[in-house]
Amino acid sequence: MxxxxxxxxxxxxxxxxxxxxxxxERIGMPISTFFEIAGETAFREIESQVLLELTQTSGVISTGGGVVMSEENRRILSKSKAEVIYLKSDFDTLYQRITADKSNVRPLFLNNSRVELQAIFEARAPLYEAIATQIITISGKSPEAILKEIQA
Structure with a gap:
């Protein structure tokens, strides 16, 4: 996130x-509403179905932040021919960005304390590193600088 x-x-x-x-588009409602109604487990099931479908196409795909929490999703990403880019940052930078972003309210941010979010971050980071074909440290870099590093 x-x-x-x-x-x-x-x-x-x-x-x-x-x-x-x-x-x-598939669930017909905002993800935050779906989380409230059906819960995270149901969301992750749909996420896995969509990931499998999208990895069978070509092009750039932006996944959700929690996609790596599912062993099935990590398997799908690892077996795909796609380059998996991990945009790596420290927790404090990400927390500040999420807090400041009023246009993209994330369900996990709303429902968890800072300590709980840090635990989520710490659980996800090694999973991203394990499947990434490219790791880009983003702290202090502009989007254009990150892009140049990816394309290098």
Whole structure:
């Protein structure tokens, strides 16, 4: 959450696919509403279905931040021919970005304390590192600098 996946995906390819947008279209409601009604487990099941479908296409895909929490999703990403880019940051930077972003309210941010969010971050980081084909440290870098590093 808050690493800039959508921003960087858009710079890589203006016609990128945002997984969250595909999921919203499929479930017919905002993800935060779906979380309230059906819960995270149901959301993750739909997320896995969408991920499997999207990895069978070509192009740039921006996944949701929690996609790596599912062993099935990590398997899908590892077996795909896609380059998996991990936009790595420290927790404090991500927390500040998420707190400041009023246009993209994340269900996990609303429902968890800072300590709980840090635990989520610490659980996800090694999973991202394990499947990434490229790790880009983003702290203190502009989106354009991150893009140049990816393309190098």
């Amino acid at each position: 808050g690493a800039g996946k959508t921003t960087i995906a858009n710079l890589l390819s203006p016609d990128f696919i945002d997984m969250d947008d595909v999921i919203v």
